[in-house]
Amino acid sequence: GQNIDQPTEMTATEGAIVQINCTYQTSGFNGLFWYQQHAGEAPTFLSYNVLDGLEEKGRFSSFLSRSKGYSYLLLKELQMKDSASYLCAVRSTMNNNAGNMLTFGGGTRLMVKP
Amino acid sequence: NAGVTQTPKFRILKIGQSMTLQCAQDMNHNYMYWYRQDPGMGLKLIYYSVGAGITDKGEVPNGYNVSRSTTEDFPLRLELAAPSQTSVYFCASSSDRERRGELFFGEGSRLTVL
Numbered sequence: 001g002q003n004i005d006q007p008t009e010m011t012a013t014e015g016a017i018v019q020i021n022c023t024y025q026t027s028g029f030n031g032l033f034w035y036q037q038h039a040g041e042a043p044t045f046l047s048y049n050v051l052d053g054l055e056e057k058g059r060f061s062s063f064l065s066r067s068k069g070y071s072y073l074l075l076k077e078l079q080m081k082d083s084a085s086y087l088c089a090v091r092s093t094m095n096n097n098a099g100n101m102l103t104f105g106g107g108t109r110l111m112v113k114p
Numbered sequence: 115n116a117g118v119t120q121t122p123k124f125r126i127l128k129i130g131q132s133m134t135l136q137c138a139q140d141m142n143h144n145y146m147y148w149y150r151q152d153p154g155m156g157l158k159l160i161y162y163s164v165g166a167g168i169t170d171k172g173e174v175p176n177g178y179n180v181s182r183s184t185t186e187d188f189p190l191r192l193e194l195a196a197p198s199q200t201s202v203y204f205c206a207s208s209s210d211r212e213r214r215g216e217l218f219f220g221e222g223s224r225l226t227v228l
Contacts, residue, residue: 033216042221043204045216089157098162098164099144099147100145101147103159104156
């Protein structure tokens with residue numbers, strides 16, 4: 001099976017930097033995704049890592065270490081609108097019959113304070 | 115493009131009633147999924163489909179059924195609703211032609227069983 005762990009809640013200050021960690025255990029790793037989900041809304045795609053290293057996209061960056069089963073999402077210059085849940089999700093070749101099926105962690109609720 | 119469209123957005127059911135959650139996508143995606151999300155939790159896969167006429171069970175299929183007669187539509191049927199099925203249901207789709215293949219989600223259907 002797959003196991004994905006991430007902190008339940010985090011709090012940070014507007015303008016600061018926050019790092020949300022995700023650890024996973026899976027066979028046949030085939031990609032790690034981060035999604036953002038505002039309260040009462042659908043998850044929206046943020047980032048994708050399949051090779052080790054850092055992927056940067058504006059204020060958001062995502063890092064992956066496959067050997068450590070570890071990823072983080074880095075949010076810079078935090079804004080109030082970044083208050084949301086951030087979901088870590090893993091795709092595995094063990095689920096190749098299931099298309100691009102993702103297994104999700106429980107999500108990290110980030111609260112940005114003024 | 116509308117993307118992934120779900121109806122209804124809200125529904126209250128009595129124990130033992132049945133209903134169908136509708137999902138349609140206009141992106142010509144072969145892969146479609148139904149997830150449920152309980153309060154403060156991540157997403158759990160109920161059923162998925164890799165193409166018209168092909169469906170299979172996910173992690174939590176009990177109490178649900180699906181069909182996929184066309185590429186566009188993937189309805190989820192709840193038979194004999196139970197309070198444990200109170201949740202937010204998300205339909206998603208994904209392309210089989212792109213390496214990244216992220217999931218695109220509908221806005222969700224909020225179901226309460228009383």
